[in-house]
Amino acid sequence: MRYFTNRQEAGKLIADKLGAYRKQNCVIISLSEGGVVVGAEIAQRLHTSLFLLVMEEVELPGEQKPIATMSAAGTFTYNREYSTGELEVLNADYRSIIEEKRMMTFQKLNRIDEEEANIPKSLLKNHTVILVSDGLRNALSLDVAIDFLKPIKTKRILAVTPVASVAAVDKMHLLTDEICCLSVVESYMDTDHYYEDNQLPDHQTIVETMKNITLSW
Numbered sequence: 001m002r003y004f005t006n007r008q009e010a011g012k013l014i015a016d017k018l019g020a021y022r023k024q025n026c027v028i029i030s031l032s033e034g035g036v037v038v039g040a041e042i043a044q045r046l047h048t049s050l051f052l053l054v055m056e057e058v059e060l061p062g063e064q065k066p067i068a069t070m071s072a073a074g075t076f077t078y079n080r081e082y083s084t085g086e087l088e089v090l091n092a093d094y095r096s097i098i099e100e101k102r103m104m105t106f107q108k109l110n111r112i113d114e115e116e117a118n119i120p121k122s123l124l125k126n127h128t129v130i131l132v133s134d135g136l137r138n139a140l141s142l143d144v145a146i147d148f149l150k151p152i153k154t155k156r157i158l159a160v161t162p163v164a165s166v167a168a169v170d171k172m173h174l175l176t177d178e179i180c181c182l183s184v185v186e187s188y189m190d191t192d193h194y195y196e197d198n199q200l201p202d203h204q205t206i207v208e209t210m211k212n213i214t215l216s217w
Contacts, residue, residue: 002163002183006197007034007134010162010182011041017180018130018160022046025155026128029053029119031141033206034134034191038162042132043213050213051119052206054109055144058101060094067098069140072109073119075147076102079140121152128156131176135191136164139171146175163194 004010026048030036036052043050053073057066067090068078078087091098131145142159149157159172160180165188172179183194192198201209 001185002194004162004195006195007037007162007200008041010134010195011038012045013182014038014132014160014162014180015042015045018042018046018158021128021130021158024128025126026130027051027124028130028132029145031055031131031133031145033203034200035132036206036209037200038134039130039132040209040213040216042130042160044216046130047217048130048213049123050210052210053119053141053145053148055141056105056109057140058098058105060090060097060101063090066140067094068102069144070102070105070109071144071148073148074106075144077140077144077147080143081138081140119148124149124152124154126153126155128158129154130158130160133159133161133164135188135194136161136168136172137188137191138165139168139175142168142171142175163191164188 026046028039028043028048028050030039030052039050053071055069055071058068058070059066065081066079068076070076129149133141157176158178159176163183163185164181166184166186169181169184
């Protein structure tokens with residue numbers, strides 16, 4: 001198990017391993033605000049754009065695991081930790097609740113400023129897309145990102161993270177063309193646990209980081 005001083009340090013360590021992509025057409029999509037902090041260090045080194053795929057889990061009453069995750073781009077990705085049979089039962093029992101939560105979550109996500117949530121799909125076409133997380137306990141956010149990218153003809157998809165569980169690493173290998181994970185852990189704790197300084201910038205700073213990333217090239 002490996003610990004990091006902060007997310008900036010982790011991003012620099014990952015950037016060191018991705019030097020071969022510096023002269024290629026790449027775009028970074030972060031899977032969380034913590035991923036933006038990691039991704040900013042990579043974007044500075046590779047001279048790429050940096051975006052955030054905003055998403056939120058959809059939960060059902062009485063269920064310990066979310067049934068799905070909704071993105072601001074409109075994708076609704078079922079939690080693959082449930083079996084097909086389990087999802088069929090949940091959809092049959094909670095169909096109206098699922099649809100209501102789906103609409104409410106989409107409306108909530110779309111109240112976010114368009115500049116924050118909009119990822120130009122034209123910019124991703126024929127580019128290498130680097131999906132960045134600050135830690136993956138499971139692969140739910142990765143599933144959402146892959147669903148978002150399915151209609152787009154990308155050149156290559158990478159998944160990178162400082163730390164991930166064994167199950168998440170297995171899913172990274174399955175869903176993407178290449179992965180970079182600095183630390184794989186058997187019993188994954190809260191993501192903040194793996195950073196000595198786990199404070200995140202405020203939301204507006206995260207947004208400004210993405211908007212101004214080209215100024216730091």
